[in-house]
Amino acid sequence: MRVLLSTYGTRGDVEPLAALAVRLRELGVEVRMCVPPDDEFARRLAGLGVDPVPVGPPVRDVARGTAMPSAAELARYRTALLDTQFGIYPAALDGCDALVAAGLAQIAARSVAEAAGVRYVYASYAAVHLPSPHHAPPPRPGWPEPETTDNRTRWELDARNVNAQFAEALNGHRTSLGLPPVDDVRDHVLTDRPWLAADPVLGPWPKTPGLDVTQTGTWSLPDERPLPEDLLTFLDAGAPPVYVGFGSARPAQDVARGVIEALRAQGQRALVSRGWADLGLIDDRDDCFALGEVNQQRLFGRVAAVVHHGGAGTTATAARAGVPQVVVAGQVSDNPYWAGRVAALDIGAALDGPAPGAESLSVALKTALAPATRARAKALGDEIRTDGAAVAAKLLVDSLR
Template identity: 55%
Template sequence: MRILLFTIGSRGEAQPMVALATRLAASGQQVVMCAPPDFQTWAERLGVTYVPVGPRLRGTARRKAGGVPSPEQRRHMIEGTVTDQFTAVGAAAEGCDVIVAGGALAIAARSVAERRGIGYVYTAFAPVTLPSPQHAPPVQGMPGHGPAEGTVDNSALWAEDARGWDALWGPALNARREALGLPPVTDVRSHLFTGAPWLAADPTLAPWPGPAQPDVVQTGAWLLPDDRPLPSEVEAFLDAGEPPVHVGFGSVRAPEGVARAVIGAARSLGRRVIVGRGWAQLSPVDDEPDCLAVGEVNQRVLFTRVAAVVHHGGAGTTTTAALAGVPQVVVPQVYDQFYFARRVERLGIGSAHPSGGPTVDSLGTALNRALDPTVTAAARLVARSIRTDGTATAARRLLEMA
């Protein structure tokens, strides 16, 4: 069986797809991954055949002047990414039996599958991104959107969301479909998500709120095994004192001054800090020995050695911290990160930072709550229920499709 895995997202979407790719390859399947060029070297080092699509994303994590693009600029951006996707995915799908699309920006995948007459699976990484009367669409933090106020009708919000999909993506998608001899799509979101999307999220941490349409298949999170040892300087820092606080924002933008605020908050509580540079290039504020900056390391090991993890609330980081049994402080920025912040609070395994820019005082309060012994105990308890068989479940279902 030959399988194409496609995502156009950042590390939060790419890493689960790489995890599934390595699982499928280990079971003897042929796998091709199509994703932004940022992850090509890493994926190929793990033995994954890789086709890059679109521009590099790393620069998007650094704050730039310029504001929100104009409608004309946005139209050109959308037409460009849709064209790039159809070209790259169309070529990568040669000889494939099924395409697995990960994340909401994988616009071309189903059309390419339809044109080739092969299978198609859409995968979400957070329940809140799939339509349900149990929750509203995840628009908080997105340009032009704020938190919903008062009593809201979730079904009405999802209907409005669908109209937004049609207006934003419909013209470019249907132009490419027409060029392939395919009929136009009248409901872009339903076309992409299908009536039975997969949900690659842990059932304890991020359960599907059903029963309701669509008929969601929850596989569990797609976690990438990692047996790399920690660098010697990290081991030495960990051994030199009490467990530190880790702060990192992965491949997303970090709030202005967040590293300084976390370090100040941790110091006020007598804690050291490990700063994960990430794409935002966070760094310590001085040369004091109680802080250490690190690049790409094995978080599944590192998180078991720290007192708390301060992060953005991405699906992957939240799941990794939950699996490690470490308290979390979530400082959400956009999209599904607000959902994971609420889940961490609800499960009692950490605290969610309130809206607004983080300060030493606000992070000190959130961090002090997360370090409470009852929260630490809850985090360790929840860790026992976090599943690690998500890729095995997904691989089995794909083989059953064949």
């Protein structure tokens, strides 16, 4: 049995599928995985024994700089990526029994699977990416935000935007494959039976007519890597610090400085994760420590709180560790959704916008560091147990048998 997995995005998009790949291999399945050609993804998959198939430009090149590309640039980039997918996916899928795609960028995946006559599964990492009147669609870079607050209307406008971007190009490729055209590109990609790779305690699916969603739990792997010695020395030198990191996101200018200053005003130490923005320390005082790639699963159990951008992976890791969170959410993808979930569960605080002021930062940190917040975060962490990748792997294998 052989399966093709496919995604395009940052580490937060790649890691969950890598976890699924490992669980599939444990069940005797051969796995290939389409990912961006960034070196870090190739190394990661090689270390797991998974064959990487590079697709599209490196994500770091697209994410370089502090400004979002223009709407016109994003439109050209999305169309080029679709054409690239149709050029690469058929060969990558050769000999496979199924294709599992994650992310709306996977516009070509279902058509290629359909032409090959193999099973297609769409997976989302957050409920907000699936249409429901219970929430609005996530912000999509380069597309206008509607003025209406009615969720159903916003989803209808979202479908129109997806069609405007992709319908002509997608249906042109489908015609060349001998397939009929599709009227609704977004729902074609999502299917009416998608999987949701998110923890049902942290990010539950609100039951919605028309969608038969299978929620498997978060796809992640246990990380056994030790923490670096210099980091352990810093941790042991005082009270648990507050972790500050924004992963592959573009934080607002000086946001790390603002967080460090707010923490110092409350007598707290800080850990600053460099991330893709290459954040650093603001001075040489010994109450702050800068770190690179690290085992967050092990580290978060030793911090007082986690300040982050609202990525699905960081939110889930902090929640499993039972540690309070402060989400400084960017206005893209599922970041605002996870910020809202942290606030709704009362396990931390969510700040509106990527450039919070000093007063709002101070209040948010006080909320997260309060003993009652930590108690709620720990109680929630004790409820998160499901190995979602193992659940999904068994579901897929059982369906193929």
